[in-house]
Amino acid sequence: MKAAVYHGERDVRVEEVPDPEIEESTDAVVRITHTAVCGSDLWFYRGESDYPTPGRTGHEPMGVVEEVGDDVTSVRPGDRVLAPFAISCGECEFCRKGLYTSCVEEKGWAGEHDGAQGEKVRAPFADGTLVRVPERYADDEDVLESLLPLTDVMCTGHHAAVSAGVGPGDTAVVVGDGAVGLCGVLAADRLGAERIVAMGHHEDRLEIAEEFGATETVAARGEEAVERATELTYGGANHVLECVGAESSMDTAFDVARPGGTVGFVGVPEGVDEAAFLEKAFRKNVGLEGGVAPVRKYVDDLMADVLQGTLDPSPIFTKTVDLEGIPEGYRAMDERDAVKVLVKV
Amino acid sequence: MKAAVYHGERDVRVEEVPDPEIEESTDAVVRITHTAVCGSDLWFYRGESDYPTPGRTGHEPMGVVEEVGDDVTSVRPGDRVLAPFAISCGECEFCRKGLYTSCVEEKGWAGEHDGAQGEKVRAPFADGTLVRVPERYADDEDVLESLLPLTDVMCTGHHAAVSAGVGPGDTAVVVGDGAVGLCGVLAADRLGAERIVAMGHHEDRLEIAEEFGATETVAARGEEAVERATELTYGGANHVLECVGAESSMDTAFDVARPGGTVGFVGVPEGVDEAAFLEKAFRKNVGLEGGVAPVRKYVDDLMADVLQGTLDPSPIFTKTVDLEGIPEGYRAMDERDAVKVLVKV
Numbered sequence: 001m002k003a004a005v006y007h008g009e010r011d012v013r014v015e016e017v018p019d020p021e022i023e024e025s026t027d028a029v030v031r032i033t034h035t036a037v038c039g040s041d042l043w044f045y046r047g048e049s050d051y052p053t054p055g056r057t058g059h060e061p062m063g064v065v066e067e068v069g070d071d072v073t074s075v076r077p078g079d080r081v082l083a084p085f086a087i088s089c090g091e092c093e094f095c096r097k098g099l100y101t102s103c104v105e106e107k108g109w110a111g112e113h114d115g116a117q118g119e120k121v122r123a124p125f126a127d128g129t130l131v132r133v134p135e136r137y138a139d140d141e142d143v144l145e146s147l148l149p150l151t152d153v154m155c156t157g158h159h160a161a162v163s164a165g166v167g168p169g170d171t172a173v174v175v176g177d178g179a180v181g182l183c184g185v186l187a188a189d190r191l192g193a194e195r196i197v198a199m200g201h202h203e204d205r206l207e208i209a210e211e212f213g214a215t216e217t218v219a220a221r222g223e224e225a226v227e228r229a230t231e232l233t234y235g236g237a238n239h240v241l242e243c244v245g246a247e248s249s250m251d252t253a254f255d256v257a258r259p260g261g262t263v264g265f266v267g268v269p270e271g272v273d274e275a276a277f278l279e280k281a282f283r284k285n286v287g288l289e290g291g292v293a294p295v296r297k298y299v300d301d302l303m304a305d306v307l308q309g310t311l312d313p314s315p316i317f318t319k320t321v322d323l324e325g326i327p328e329g330y331r332a333m334d335e336r337d338a339v340k341v342l343v344k345v
Numbered sequence: 346m347k348a349a350v351y352h353g354e355r356d357v358r359v360e361e362v363p364d365p366e367i368e369e370s371t372d373a374v375v376r377i378t379h380t381a382v383c384g385s386d387l388w389f390y391r392g393e394s395d396y397p398t399p400g401r402t403g404h405e406p407m408g409v410v411e412e413v414g415d416d417v418t419s420v421r422p423g424d425r426v427l428a429p430f431a432i433s434c435g436e437c438e439f440c441r442k443g444l445y446t447s448c449v450e451e452k453g454w455a456g457e458h459d460g461a462q463g464e465k466v467r468a469p470f471a472d473g474t475l476v477r478v479p480e481r482y483a484d485d486e487d488v489l490e491s492l493l494p495l496t497d498v499m500c501t502g503h504h505a506a507v508s509a510g511v512g513p514g515d516t517a518v519v520v521g522d523g524a525v526g527l528c529g530v531l532a533a534d535r536l537g538a539e540r541i542v543a544m545g546h547h548e549d550r551l552e553i554a555e556e557f558g559a560t561e562t563v564a565a566r567g568e569e570a571v572e573r574a575t576e577l578t579y580g581g582a583n584h585v586l587e588c589v590g591a592e593s594s595m596d597t598a599f600d601v602a603r604p605g606g607t608v609g610f611v612g613v614p615e616g617v618d619e620a621a622f623l624e625k626a627f628r629k630n631v632g633l634e635g636g637v638a639p640v641r642k643y644v645d646d647l648m649a650d651v652l653q654g655t656l657d658p659s660p661i662f663t664k665t666v667d668l669e670g671i672p673e674g675y676r677a678m679d680e681r682d683a684v685k686v687l688v689k690v
Binding site: 094097099101102163247250259260265268269272273274275277278279281282283284285286287288289290291292294 | 439442444446447508592595604605610613614617618619620622623624626627628629630631632633634635636637639
C-alpha cells in the first residue's frame, strides 16, 4: 500500500510501505478514506521538532473498518469510523476519567504506530480508540467532511474553550486564527459565548472566524493588538483561548486576560522558552488550564451536533488533495496557502 | 517615629522617619504592635529584585488604630486590627469578587505607602483594608501571634491549597518548606486532605511540617525528590502546592502532579526564566492556578479558626526581635537561621 513518509525538512513523499495486519486481538485494520494535514505537523516539516526519518505521518484518520481482532466488540468490518490523534485503551484510570491523552498504554499514531496519511492503518485498542459513525450518515460525503475535524482540531478548539471555562453569556478572546483557533471560535459560540473576539494576522482567516461566530476581530500585532482586545473587552476577558503555542501568543493571552480569568491553552508549546507570561499569571491570578486535547472525551457530543446540523467545522478545509497530493498539502500549509488541507485518499 | 528603611543590598536600617497623618477621609493611622519579615522581602534584600533606596519596608501590619478619617466606618481608635499585604478599596469589581489583590485603586504597603516595619502606618481605604480583631481577643498575646501570619503567609499557603483544589480525602504535595509551604501544609490539613507530602530541604522545617499535618516528608533534591514523591503518591498527586516561585520548584511541582491535576502556585516567580514546566503542563493537562494571594478574601474565615483554637500557624515564628532588631531579623532570614521572624514593635 501507499503512505506518506517524512524524510527530512520539507521532504514528505508518498511511497510504498507494508500493509498493516492484525497483531493483537484488540486491533482493527482501517482503510483510510479521509484524513488531513495538521498545523502541528508543520513543526517537524519545518525541522523545528524531532521526528524519525523515515517516519510515517498523519494522525487524523477516518475510514472503513476492514478487519478486527478477536476481542474487538464495538466495531465490525464495514463500519465507517474516525479516531482521535491519541490512541487510548479505554480502560485505565485516565481513560475512565476522560483524560484519554494520558492513557497508560498508548500515545499516538505516526511515530509510534502507522500514520494516518496512507491507505490503511492498524488501529490498536480499537474499542477504546475508534468512534463509529452512525450508519445512516456513513456514506454522506458532506457529513464526513464535517466530521473529519473531530479527529483533532475541532475537539482541540473545544478543549481550549472548555478549559477557559466559556459558558452562556460570556465574553471570550481567541488568540490565533489557524484551524484550531477557528474551531475555538466555533466551540465558544456553541458553548453560548455572547461576545467572541478573534485575534489573528490573516484577513481571510478572520473572515472564517466571523462566519464561525466571532463578534469582533483584531488583525493587529503586538501591543496594538493587546490594546485593541483589552479595549473591546473593557479591561480584559475572563475566558481566553490560546490556540497557537508560541511565546508571543502566550504573552498575548495573559495580557488580554482579565484578573481572575482563565487561559485555556491547547497549542503545542514548542516555541515557548521564556516564562514571561508567568509573572502576568501571578500578578492577575489568571489560571492556565488545558493541554493536549482528550479528543475521545468530546467526540460523541460534538458528533451529535454535526449530525443534527448545528455544528460544521468543514470550512477550515480550504484545499483538498488526494493521496499523491499530500506533499503539495504540506507545502500549502507551510506557505499558508491553505488553512487546513483535506486528504481524500 | 522610627521605621526600617532599605538602603541597598543587605542594608536595612532602623531610622527616624516622619509620623504618618490622615491624608484622605478614608485613611486610618495605625500604631504597629506586631509585624514580621517575609520571605519575599529577601528578593530585594539580596539585591535580586528592584526596590527603592531608601525605601520603607514591611507589609504585614498588626496594631491599634490611633485615628480615623471622617469616612471610615468599620474601625475606630483603640481597635486592634491587622491588614493584608495588599491594600484594597473594598468596592471595585475585583474587591467585590474577592480578588482584592487586583483592586483598581491600590497595590501594597512598602514601596507605594508606609512600610509595616515601623512604629506607625497610614492605612489607606481603612474600611476595605483593615480587619478588626474581636475585642475579647484584642490583648491576648498568644492569639495575636497566631493571627499575625494571616496578614500574609497563612492566607498565601491557604490560597495555594484552594487554588490546587484540595478537599476532604485528597492527597496533596506541598513543594517548599519555607513559611508559606508550612502554612500550605496547615491549610491542606484544614481543608481535609488525607495525605500531605511535604517536600523541602531542611529537616527542622520538615519537622514543623509534620507538626502541621504532613503525613510524609521528602528531604531529597532534584530527580530523587521527584521519584520519591511520585512513588508516595502512586504516580503523582492531583493537588500540588507550589510555595517557592523558583524555576526548579515549578519543574518539581509539574513533575509530581498527576495527569489532570492542578498546581496551585503562590510563590513570587522572580526566578523563573525558562518555561520548561509548560511542556509538562501541556502533556499531562495539569492546570496552573493561583498567584498573589487575595488575603482579604480568606482572613475572616481563617481568623474564626484561630480564635476557636483549631488553627495556629505561630510555630513558623522561630525568632522574635524588637523594632531595633529588624536588621538582625533580615540577617537571620537571609542565612536561614529563622523560618520567619516576628517583630514586636
